[in-house]
Amino acid sequence: MTQQRRADGSLRHLLTLGELTRAEIESLLERAQHFSRPPGAPPARSDALAGITVANMFTEPSTRTRVSFELAARRLGADVTNLEVMLSSRVKGESMLDTIFTLESLHVDVFVLRDAEIGVPATVAANVAPHVSVLSAGEAHVAHPTQGLLDALTVLQQKGRCDGLSMAVVGDIRHSRVARSAYHAFRALGVTDLRIVAPPGMMPDDTEFGGCPRETDIVRGIDGCDVVMMLRIQKERFADADIPAGDDYFREYGLTTARLAKAKPDAIVMHPQPMNRGVEIESAVADGPQSVIRQQVANGVAVRMAVLETLAAPLAARRH
Amino acid sequence: MTQQRRADGSLRHLLTLGELTRAEIESLLERAQHFSRPPGAPPARSDALAGITVANMFTEPSTRTRVSFELAARRLGADVTNLEVMLSSRVKGESMLDTIFTLESLHVDVFVLRDAEIGVPATVAANVAPHVSVLSAGEAHVAHPTQGLLDALTVLQQKGRCDGLSMAVVGDIRHSRVARSAYHAFRALGVTDLRIVAPPGMMPDDTEFGGCPRETDIVRGIDGCDVVMMLRIQKERFADADIPAGDDYFREYGLTTARLAKAKPDAIVMHPQPMNRGVEIESAVADGPQSVIRQQVANGVAVRMAVLETLAAPLAARRH
Amino acid sequence: MTQQRRADGSLRHLLTLGELTRAEIESLLERAQHFSRPPGAPPARSDALAGITVANMFTEPSTRTRVSFELAARRLGADVTNLEVMLSSRVKGESMLDTIFTLESLHVDVFVLRDAEIGVPATVAANVAPHVSVLSAGEAHVAHPTQGLLDALTVLQQKGRCDGLSMAVVGDIRHSRVARSAYHAFRALGVTDLRIVAPPGMMPDDTEFGGCPRETDIVRGIDGCDVVMMLRIQKERFADADIPAGDDYFREYGLTTARLAKAKPDAIVMHPQPMNRGVEIESAVADGPQSVIRQQVANGVAVRMAVLETLAAPLAARRH
Numbered sequence A, B, C: 001m002t003q004q005r006r007a008d009g010s011l012r013h014l015l016t017l018g019e020l021t022r023a024e025i026e027s028l029l030e031r032a033q034h035f036s037r038p039p040g041a042p043p044a045r046s047d048a049l050a051g052i053t054v055a056n057m058f059t060e061p062s063t064r065t066r067v068s069f070e071l072a073a074r075r076l077g078a079d080v081t082n083l084e085v086m087l088s089s090r091v092k093g094e095s096m097l098d099t100i101f102t103l104e105s106l107h108v109d110v111f112v113l114r115d116a117e118i119g120v121p122a123t124v125a126a127n128v129a130p131h132v133s134v135l136s137a138g139e140a141h142v143a144h145p146t147q148g149l150l151d152a153l154t155v156l157q158q159k160g161r162c163d164g165l166s167m168a169v170v171g172d173i174r175h176s177r178v179a180r181s182a183y184h185a186f187r188a189l190g191v192t193d194l195r196i197v198a199p200p201g202m203m204p205d206d207t208e209f210g211g212c213p214r215e216t217d218i219v220r221g222i223d224g225c226d227v228v229m230m231l232r233i234q235k236e237r238f239a240d241a242d243i244p245a246g247d248d249y250f251r252e253y254g255l256t257t258a259r260l261a262k263a264k265p266d267a268i269v270m271h272p273q274p275m276n277r278g279v280e281i282e283s284a285v286a287d288g289p290q291s292v293i294r295q296q297v298a299n300g301v302a303v304r305m306a307v308l309e310t311l312a313a314p315l316a317a318r319r320h
Helices: A022-035 A063-075 A085-092 A096-105 A120-127 A145-159 A177-188 A218-222 A246-253 A293-319 B022-035 B063-075 B085-092 B096-105 B120-127 B145-159 B177-188 B218-222 B246-253 B293-319 C022-035 C063-075 C085-092 C096-105 C120-127 C145-159 C177-188 C218-222 C246-253 C293-319
Strands: A053-058 A079-083 A110-115 A133-139 A166-170 A193-197 A227-230 A268-270 B053-058 B079-083 B110-115 B133-139 B166-170 B193-197 B227-230 B268-270 C053-058 C079-083 C110-115 C133-139 C166-170 C193-197 C227-230 C268-270
Touching (some): A022 A177, A053 A063, A063 A110, A110 A120, A145 A293, B022 B145, B053 B063, B063 C079, B110 B293, B120 B133, B145 B268, B293 C096, C022 C145, C166 C177, C193 C218
Parallel strands (some): A053 A110, A110 A133, A166 A227, B053 B079, C053 C110
16 A cells, blocks of 8 residues: 555655545646646756666567656656666566666666566565665556556646546456556546446456446447547457457447547547557547547656656755 | 748758759758768767757668767757667557657657658658658668768768769669669769669669669779769569679679779779678778778768758757 | 787776786776765766767677666766667678778767677777777677676675685586686686686686686585675576586575585675576575675676776867
């Protein structure tokens, strides 16, 4: 419960939004808003993390998110090194913690971790030295906290609030860390009508997503919603889960202009990217006037700056 | 025609030299000369691009050119991030433009693109926001504009002019972006005797390289030339094109000391690198007194600094 | 003999410790101690290498060492570019020296090289321009000079001296560059009882490790030692060398708490990492009170800063 916080209650790691209070989430979003800039404007910069070394450790080919974290850290003045370290270490059989301890000995202060295996960020967080912070950049199907925050920031910028909104998350909820972090963020921020919409084989267990109405029909699922959040479908899951494949999926679950008309007229459409156009979302919707997908990406840098600053500021302050 | 320029006529993108005026090319070369430094001297530096973010996106394994662009951008004070993004995005099926839009949302201001597919740089240039610039670092067999510029700068430094020079480009002209950008640069700069020398199967279509004498015999091709530009041969093309392979190619088209004697006594030898020594060029020539191959590489950084500065200076100026 | 030094006797390249005098090694270690910081403290920084460009060229998947060199160079103010260049150049058949000359033309001042092939660093060092330095980051089984230095620094910090110590190096001595550089460092620093302990198939030729007692039994090998240095075992070598595999190796050569008790009570345990826990070393030992393995890593950055500064300082001074 408190493993993400220091003794004084301040946030030391960010592995999941599940343990954060509404006030903590709002505080991070407020700081992210401070770092937010319109498209084309110069990005926000500060030297809050000057002297701090950030290791960006990604094992999946997710260049987009890696660059987002890299630029966020650099724009705060941190020294950033990119590693596909688990991968190369596994080649030699080095255990994960030895790699972490090695980097810690090289004076890495913040680990940004993306790993396909459950529990990696928590294991690292539990083992690093007291001055070191861990930030999850995506953990299996479990959590993707900065994605949850950037989704929340996007909704707040568009709608001015979360309280009382109706929202539908559509797609492979069962395997989605994006859905789980959205659930944590939006429930904390007061979204009461948070519907999960999925084919039966992609529904999560009953023990998860408590309080969320479940719907297998997309049209009923998004009916009257303020926010429609589409998830990326992993095509390789079609076979596993007795799911309609390719064209069939689009016919049954793709977000089209026609279906979107069932949501509120001013509903916004979100997607964590990368999109499978023509599978889970029609291009006309992805690029249409209700889409806020690019705004989500831009908010990604702002949110990551806010989180990095929040986690490492105490250390940076001690060093200045 | 004008898609590379802004409304005020200034250069916004650089995808091909084919549309540039002689004055524009000369202006870029003059600026490149300003950034040129002798071997061993400290490289030129400026803060012209401070606050600008450059994404270096390479899909082919061309480390040499990637480093050249990376160092050029950094020595201008830009923030640079390297991506093999097309590759990793293709793994997940993300479309190219979604990747570009994502990076644009991360406040990337300049895209340096190398892609094997025709049309990628133009498609990107046509779709990015107005403040964003695109610089091609090599497009299929079509264009490699900074290579054309660095070749021109090298000739100017060596010969003092291009007007009236005799020049031979030797090798697989048909598949060479280097040859096409050289053609654009040197024709604009007044080389009238620009010969293309290739085996029949590696000759371009008649519709291309207008005004260039064609020659299938290397000795006749380089006879009396001021400049001999050798191209890299792609060994995998030997089979396709009914071309003499390996040793045969060297025997028929390799640049040897004996053959080079047919050019002017002060002729210079160029090669875009990497070289297949013993295939298209003899080591004695590559490393000999007439070779300016290393000077070409050094000019690469200077030219890339000049182009990056030219493209992004208006944006940087607005931000300072 | 003198190929690592300039005409004035100063160190220009570092390829092997074998040619260094005790005074030179001590001077490097003293400088490394100057850059050494306790865990959690901010790392040492200087601008000694401002304006210097370092190319970090690694062909093996050794992220840990690459990051160590990268951070060391950056914390000295150098501009660093990372390349897996040999690899990508080989794809196109570019010869190694052409790659080096290309990078030299891009104003790379220091090459940090790791290559599996013997002789690569020396060949590069023999061919680069006079102002350029080469630093080996590991050469085949031959040399890993910064590892030897960091091992020596660790022993000095722990024991206050090397003279008169008893030391055992245990494992695949035959194939180990770590063992060879340790041999050079510790012999120069006055360790007289430097034992090499290995299964018969992993013993080096008789012509090597002159003056070192040889022992095939680990318990007799470490008996009464001040320092036990374990080597990483390459599992793929078990078959080659008629070596007991896996569990058998651990049973016969693994460093256990029980075996360690045969060394002096205050003996320290070293390992170059990455470790095969349960193969050459028991976890209880690796993480136990006598282990100084993390201190070795931390010393790696300090040593690399000292070496980079020493090699490139004359050039940086000329440029300032």
